[in-house]
Amino acid sequence: MIEMIDVWKTYPNGVMALNGIDVYIDKGEFVYVVGPSGAGKSTFVKCMYREEKPTKGTIMINGTNLSKIKERQIPKLRRKIGVVFQDFKLLPKLTVYENVAFALEVIEESPKAIRQRVMEVLDLVHLKNKARFFPDELSGGEQQRVSIARSIVNTPPVVIADEPTGNLDPETAWGIMDIFQEINSRGTTVVMATHNKEIVNTFKKRVIAIEGGRIVRDEQKGDYGYED
């Protein structure tokens, strides 16, 4: 499903964020990406949906080589990957409803289907009653949940979540984890960068630990590690 072969990423300012990543994530897997602040977790997942291009190395998504893909093909790729961005990336001039609907509009769904599906997903993240609000009228956690709703609304085969519970209280975070487990059990591949030790240690899954741009640990049913 997702394969990285000797991937390196150096940002224009000289920061070496990824230093030779080799990883294979199978269809239907649930993977935590953990590691200290600035380790390269976000860079790692950004390469998967081509927000960042690696400086060197090969990335294969579903059999397509990302470095050989045509510019025109990128939107198609991204529609197959739902992303919860670390900084949410909501469209400020669109309401909660419109932000989530946007991911369905780009695939030219019928307005009726859009309406039904969006309300369904907003209900899942408990934001049905805030559908008409604008992002800057929401609390931090509410914005994060909108981003989560948008990432799953078009039922993509892959969901990448970068720190999706950072602004959520434990109870709400738990609810979100239920959603991710649910879609994972239906076959969706989930890649989740997180700092939430409790979640990682409770819902045991594969754990990839990154430090200084290198994978330092990769274990099935691992735990968060970094004991203090």
Place this chain on the structure above:
Amino acid sequence: MIEMIDVWKTYPNGVMALNGIDVYIDKGEFVYVVGPSGAGKSTFVKCMYREEKPTKGTIMINGTNLSKIKERQIPKLRRKIGVVFQDFKLLPKLTVYENVAFALEVIEESPKAIRQRVMEVLDLVHLKNKARFFPDELSGGEQQRVSIARSIVNTPPVVIADEPTGNLDPETAWGIMDIFQEINSRGTTVVMATHNKEIVNTFKKRVIAIEGGRIVRDEQKGDYGYED
């Protein structure tokens, strides 16, 4: 030090975020503000440094009544309160160094004193080597630490931190807590809205729990609560 008497806040869109808050926080206290997503924690602290004006009620900071304060006096008030914003609020066109220095420039510190103090604080949050980077060249956790550095750089008598560890791995979060405890031990009042159960339960302090805009619990050396 900080006193709220029957404070209500209704946002222009009709959301009632605070519904009669009465609280007194003494000089030198360390207070956690906890509660579910959207409970009103951010609104509660925003009223203290006047990012939001309450619809009703009185807020006293250090003996000054915020509803009677003149427009011109607000900057002076804010300089006495260091704030870690939930969304960081870094100036995108300034480097890390310049962002932190800004809080000292507004009080017309000498360039030499600024340089020394800023590097000192950046060292505290382990960002000395990223001083010349722009915010969008930083990882989420690094941005959050810049915001933390800026809040404490001018050694204000009060520090308000809204979810200051949301994007930090546990180890780094621990380091930040050490900083907050350290300044608190030197007399700084700290008010910290957080979802981090582990932190609240480890460093026992006063806990104010907000739900639906009301204080539902207020205990010294409390714990996070909300057991699942």
Place this chain on the structure above:
Amino acid sequence: MKIRTLKRHGAEAFKSLGRNGWMTFASISAVTVTLLLVGVFLTVLLNLNNLAHHIENDVEIRAYIDRTAKQDNVDQLRAQIEQIPKVKEVTFLTKEEGLKQLIKDLGDQGKAFSSLEKENPLRDAYIIKTKRPQDTVIVAKEVEKLNYVKNVNYGKGTVEKLFKVTKVSRNIGMVLILGLIFTAMFLIANTIKLTIISRRREIEIMKLVGATNGFIRWPFFIEGFALGVFGAVIPVLVIVFGYQFVYDSVSPKLATMFIKLIPTYPLVLELSLLLILIGGVIGVWGSLTSVRKFLKV
């Protein structure tokens, strides 16, 4: 693209215009002011051009007829002149009338010549108008060669100077008009560019969520067009009613000075169309070129 998607783009464009209130207002007003300037200057310059045209049209050739010519010869001469392709109109002027005109033209000074009426030193003449004023000299030379033409007078020197002046003025006018229109286009495109630069992040987010370039471009296309056309509304109204008003109130006064304004119709219609066209086309162009810059995500 499905029809409903096109509808969606339209709705999106107008929603965005509404929600970016301040920006929309600022850019529409910039377009308005720019087009107003273009409209007003264009009207003035076109009228000056028209004036030059009228002055040129006053130029005529006088072919004085030999005193020895019989009525037959005179008629034949007229036929010959009328055969020259560049000639538009030929009229006969008796020497008596000619002297009267001269005395009148000279004003007070002419009175000294009144005594001459008995022994008129002038000749009968044909007054010739050419189709294009610029052909005056050529036609004059051809007429000069005809039989029974004693001499030809077309204000030699003065006429050449006049045409030189009008030509230079026309060239300056053209340069000014083109400069003005290009400036306007640049300013409109630039304004729209500024509004879009500030939405760069939005465009990037859309791309990251899977929108194609076309999908993002469409609402901007419509928005740019709408900004340009809305910006043209006030200038068009000002031109249509303003010119009508000026024409009605000023042209009687100007008539006493033999200055004629260009009639209201179709001038204002043409100008209005031009303004709407500039607004719409440049709006779209400015919008699309600036969006393109941010699509590479």
Place this chain on the structure above:
Amino acid sequence: MKIRTLKRHGAEAFKSLGRNGWMTFASISAVTVTLLLVGVFLTVLLNLNNLAHHIENDVEIRAYIDRTAKQDNVDQLRAQIEQIPKVKEVTFLTKEEGLKQLIKDLGDQGKAFSSLEKENPLRDAYIIKTKRPQDTVIVAKEVEKLNYVKNVNYGKGTVEKLFKVTKVSRNIGMVLILGLIFTAMFLIANTIKLTIISRRREIEIMKLVGATNGFIRWPFFIEGFALGVFGAVIPVLVIVFGYQFVYDSVSPKLATMFIKLIPTYPLVLELSLLLILIGGVIGVWGSLTSVRKFLKV
């Protein structure tokens, strides 16, 4: 405010200009284009005004002297005319020269009058120039009352018409210049407004971190000024060198048509100052008014 803070504001302003590269470029180029337009149109309109002035200055009064006047009377008349305060210059024209001029002015047609040279129907005359061309009519009337003045000729009717035309043209010109300058001011202010709207969030953050309004305003003040002044650089260069070039290459040609351009200096200096002034003042004004909107946090 401490000196070092002022320094800091200056440094901050230029840093911001550099870091907002695209925006800075877009707004400077908008200012540039706008001021270029103002400069060019202003130059043309000022030259047209100058031309009108020259045409007006060609107006003169001819006072024909009674044939019965002795040399004494003629000299006395000159003294009397010169005493009229509005008179600038008086010259004597003999009737022989007068006829020659007339024949020359009439061109080919004048040849018919060559025979008159022996029995000249004209009179000797004084040619009078007034200090202000507009006083022609008044002076003519005064001169008419003097002894030994047979009649007075100043192109009655034509002169009034000429002054009417130049007055109307001047008014139109004034309206166009004012309209142009106001448009330019609006466009410059608007452009700067657009760049600042997109920095609204930055201003809000600064306020939340404890900056006073003044502290935030200073760098914007300097930035607005710099944008305006930088935007004036190219227009000033174009005006200075362009006008010098046009003047040198075109004015000999125009001289044959009796059209005179305004000399390069001090015209280009004045225009340059005006452009820099508009740029700087409006830059500051646009910047400060738009910052103010976002300071209420």
